[in-house]
Amino acid sequence: MMRLYLSGLLRMARDRSELFWGLLFPVIMATLFFVSFGIGMDPEKMSAVPAGLVSEENGMFETFLTGMDEGILDLEKMDGEQALDALRAGKISGVFYGGSEPSLTVAASGIEESILQTLLSSYLEHEAMMKQIAKEHPEKLFSAAAQLSGYPDLLEHVTATGRSMDTNLGYFYALIGMACLFGTFGGLDTSVEIRADQSALAVRRSVAPVHRLKLVLSGMLANFTLQFASVCLLLLYLNMLGLSFGDKWFLLLPVCALGSLTGVAFGIFVGSLKMRYGFKVGILVSSTLAMSFLAGLMFVNMKDIVEHHAPIINRVNPAALIADAFYSVAVYDNPARYAVNLALLAAITVLLTAVSFLRLRRERYESI
Amino acid sequence: MVHIENLVKRYGSMVALDHLNLDIREGEIFGLLGPNGSGKTTAINCMLALLKYDKGTIRLFGEEMQPDSYDLKRQIGVVPQNVAVFEQMTVRENIDYFCSLYVPQKAERKKLVEEAIAFAGLEDYQKMLPRKLSGGLLRRLNIACGIAHRPRLIILDEPTVAVDPQSRNRILEGIVELNRQGSTIIYTSHYMEEVEQICTRIVILNHGRSIASGTSEELKQMIKTGETIVIEGVDLKEEQQEAIGRLPHVFEVTYSAQKTLTVKCTSAQHNVVRILNYLQEQNAAFGRVLSELPTLNDVFLEITGKELRD
């Protein structure tokens, strides 16, 4: 068994293009993700929202807006028609109207418009507060006004155990799930090298006095070794980029190990099916993509949406289980949830391996 | 050693093996000859428990062969029709790998691998990858991988396809040597010359059925043709052709537009002399004269009406 495992590893290590791409793809993807949205993106880092100001006066509202940080608001004074034309042309996201009753006109209800609305609400609330304070406690007006100059963050963002979170982590966790599933192709090749109706090499191995389970397991373990190394490299790289996995990062290694094993087992299972090679590749490509998508690779909310509408999918989707396990360790520190995710991954792996073996052993074919 | 009785295998409506009976004795080089699609490889794959079959029994070494008959498999070496080696492993590593599936002990295996490399003449190519080898060398590697563990029974499925003459001779010599060392050989091919050259007993297959079996001589004696005489560059009228046809032991006369006379005779002495005497009497000039003894192709042709390589 050791001999079979080592020779499998040797063959994979010598297939330079497979090795290169297998190690590099997740790293390239991680770099692209990091460049796309980095770790920790918040509205303060977004570009200034362009808006117009229509006002004859130079009152409090106008002062409030013109005094706004240029990083948040890019304000230009305009007349009424000019402002509406600019709004219709998309040059500005909203038009503030000054005077005694400030208002806002927008043309959409996206992020920028919501920021402008928040600014208007903020001013009106400040104005109402000052009026009330001036009416009831005029002596405290100045000390109250001093508080308006900058709102401190009165909310501390924590995880349940006190670690901070970043919403974009979901993309990276889904990427790690996808990286684990890249092992499916190695698993497929392992199956093809065992099914006598798929290759001449498999014919030779089939007539040798070696137990099928040994062939399956040795191929599986060789693929797993390479895949796991690739995922560990990815974790190291992500850590270098600044992604933190929390204090108990070592708990993520079993997740990656099981995830990689699940990917390989899935590939072996699909390889054991009776269909032509090209179609098997198609199934693997499509299913790993679908699983990664449902785990939140393209749209980070996806796992959340699936959890609401069809939670069973998250329990059988290896990519979602891996992402969830990462959440359990790095974000929630939920050992029970972590253990459940690991157990489900292990169960899927065992089931896939068992079914594959049952299909591959003692098999005679209709044609070769 | 190998006993096949009443074997039937169908691919849908097509019958690939039609109540095939074969008996292979220990120590012989058994040739399975037949055109493409006659069922040779199918018979081999059924024998090795790779293919499902519809009817019949197959026994190797007195036992029924199953996919998990590991004791039986240990005694068998297979050289498949397509080259079956790992592209990422060198020549030596490939032979060692496949030998290790049969011989787990390292020291013993090392000796066997060395012998297999020497046997196949691959000493100079040990560290090369298969993609660097020519077709002939690849075939030799393919054989080395199948016989390194010194099996009792060796099955070679068309081992000389697309192989240069030098490599082919070497392969054939090697097979004879393996037999001399004690292995029983099952050799399938559609090249009759090879089969005639090395096989001690031959079965001719056609459409999944055995149509003739015996030694090379026995097979040739089954047919009418004892000698084929070809005379080139001879000008003959029709009555002259008919006259030749009436000569003793002549049973078939063919005259082509290229002025080539082909005469088939039963086995007898002086067939050539008789024909040449006639031509001389007729003052007919002629060119080259060739006399051929019957081949397995002739056997196949007479039995089936087709050439072996159709």
Next chain:
Amino acid sequence: MKVYRGYMRIVARNIGLLCMYIGIAVGIALISQAGMEEQASGGFAALRQPVAVIDREGGFLGKALTGYVEQEQKLVRIKDEEQAIQDELFYRNVSCVIIVPEGAEEAFREGRAALEIIQVPGSAAEYYMDARINSFLNQIRVYCAGGFSMEEACERALALAQSEPSVTLLDVNGNKGERPAYNLFFQCLPYGLMGGLIMCLSTVILEFKKKEIERRVHCSPVPLWVQNLAAIGCFLTVGSAVWAVCMAVQAIQYAGGIFTSPNAVYYILNSLVCMATAMSLAYLAGMMAKHAGTLNGISNVITLGLCFLGGVFVPIEMLNGGTKKVSVFLPTYWYSKINGILGDFAQLNSELLRTVWQGLFIQILFSAACFGVTMAVVRARVRE
């Protein structure tokens, strides 16, 4: 013609496989659109989220916050236990939990971070929800600084929260300011086209790249330019078919879709140009890959990279400045920009039109460059 027919035969033989690839890619685009629509409806600020407030202090601050959440969001009551909090978050029964710890009011008066907020990462509207809560809390602080007692400050802040600012929505796109659903589908379309076409067309190319077949074709008397033309012909045929399928899907799914939009022509042009980009990338990927496993990796890198950097899955507005400097060179960025314009404006003035045509032109340039580079590589390999 014969070479073209050869390509089409390979396509026909793999039709099941190709349909699977296209189905998955377009399916992902459709589901992403549905998810984005759920997130975008009414703007971020309008979504009411289930929120839990755990008041460990029992003072006015906690009561005020509870009242505010009840008013502005959906108040959910949960147990004050670490495991229970984690479970409620994990099962998404709440999207955030605000904890008012002991001594919060004192920290609050001093302007320190007095309350803890635990949120579900990746949940909708979390950004704006905690900004609004922070704003509410600071209003209380201002009232306190203004001489009101904590109780009075909380009451007034709650009353203030009920008032709505005067915001007028100018319906410039005919859909009350929201991008129509089909526009969101088109936003995700690059993934559908690129993901599907790269896998489909590259699979066909890999067949022709098999060593013996490649040699045989190169030994034939068919010139290289004819062979390339045949390949382009095949790509156009398959690409057009896929594009047509996408147009049909969106027309059925969204009751006419872009064909009901005054900007239908530009939608069609933008999608056709995107298809051309996808084909050029498919050609490149097919020539780079040696076999299907590598092809999958290359396809993912190209497709996901371009889609993320180009504002397909993450809106352009959310990309940071540094990223945008890279994105402007990518065809997907311009595709997303054009799609955004088409979704936001029913009438395109000259400036907007200029941006649209500029974007189309850049995408075409990119495709041409990609094709050119790939053909040069192929020619160099043939000579080798």
